[in-house]
Amino acid sequence: MxxxxxxxxxxxxxxxxxxxxxxxxxxxxxxxxxxxxLNPVELLLASLAACMIKGIERSAPMLKFGFSGVTVSLSAERQDAPPKLTAISYELIVDTTESDRRLELLHTNVRKYGTISNTLADSVSLSGSIRRG
Known part of the structure; x- marks a missing residue:
């Protein structure tokens, strides 16, 4: 622990x-x-972005996945009463020549082993995609 x-x-x-x-x-x-x-919501989104990028850094050597860069774009939906986030969406853009199948495998690893993404997915709708840059 x-x-x-x-x-x-x-x-x-x-x-x-x-x-x-x-x-x-x-x-x-x-x-x-x-x-x-950064305001509190932006900090939360930045934390999720960092988690995903770190997940790629961690998974790529194990998968022998070649890439040269990563960009994460995130957005969140907030309700007013009570104030809370109801949905977070993201797009992972990976600069790579790897196949679509391997790109999806990387995405699976990022989602499965991310501390922040797993924590958030338990409390808010978390959806997103991965694509080649």
Missing amino acids: RSYTISARRDDENGSLAGVREAVVTLDTSLAGRRDA
């Missing part, structure tokens, strides 16, 4: 900071919003 810790603190009414090890992320916790920071 692994555990993770992170700490965050409010700087002022305009924002907050989160950090772990030597990494620091500026958080948009301002009621007015900030253009230079």
Whole structure:
């Protein structure tokens, strides 16, 4: 069993900071919003994107899957009352010359072994596709 810790603190009414090890992320916790920071939903989507990219990095050597780049586009649907996300969709774009069958195998591995994607899939509709870039 692994555990993770992170700490965050409010700087002022305009924002907050989160950090772990030597990494620091500026958080948009301002009621007015900030253009230079991610809000909580965007952070969640960024976490999912990082999980998927890391999943590709982890799966590719085991599958002997060749690729040169990955892009993830995500969107989320939010309801107001009660406030929650109801759906997340994504598109994984992989720069590769691998076959469609192998591309789908990579997608299966990313979905099956992703900590964040598995966690989110248990609480919100998570759907997406993979394609060649």
